[in-house]
Amino acid sequence: MAAETSNTLSKIDSLVEEPAGKETKKGHRRGSSLAVDVYNIADLEKEGKEIKIAPETQRLNWKLNTSPATLDEKDLLKKPLCMPMVKKVDLHFPLGLEVTAxxxxxxxxxxxxxxxxxQFKKKADDELELPILAGFEWDKEECYTRFVVHQKKEGASQPSKKKKKGGDE
Known part of the structure; x- marks a missing residue:
């Protein structure tokens, strides 16, 4: 019996050996933060994929120095900025400012x-020449990895129904 016990129980010094059958994995631990169908924009550029920006951004009429939480259409905020979805994108303003989302x-x-x-929360209304977001533009010829931010003077009141391109009325 003593021979059987010595075979099943084996003493292991944790500083020296690892138990047989158990493999410890060293390295990256962030598997949960990797979402499916979310790409690095540089990888999309290598593949030559087209990026489509959500058209909803053009009708938000959002003032740059007010919190996005004040927008009426909260459900729009959850929508992806572009398809295919990316992990980060640089937003470039015509005067040179660049922010990263x-x-x-x-x-x-x-x-x-x-x-x-x-970037704009500390600016007063009169400091902003074009205070309203007009939308984003992706110009793959100029720079594939960033979107140009368009601004306008004032928010127009949008009609409740919006015509679709190519639709006849």
Missing amino acids: RNLKGVTIKDALDAIYK
């Missing part, structure tokens, strides 16, 4: 507005 699960419209708001 990040989200490992895919940059949403809210992420983009939050990044912009962080």
Whole structure:
């Protein structure tokens, strides 16, 4: 019996040996933050994929120095900023300012507005020449990895029904 016991129980010094059958994995531990169908924009550029920006951003009429939480259409904020979804994108203003919107699960419209708001929240209304967001533009010829931010003087009151392109009425 003593021979059987010595075979099943084996003493292991944790400083020297690892138990047989158990393999410890060293390295990256962030598996949960990797979302499916969310890409690095540089990888999309290598593949030559087209990026489509959410058209909803053009009708938000959002003032750059007000919190995105004040918007009426809260459900729009959860929508992805672009398809395919990306982990981060640089938002470039015509005068040279650049902000980065990040989200490992895919940059949403809210992420983009939050990044912009962080830059403009301390500005007074009269300091902003073009205080309203007019939308984003992706110009793959100029720079594949960033979106150009368009601004306008004042928010227009949008009609309740919006015509679709190519639709006849």
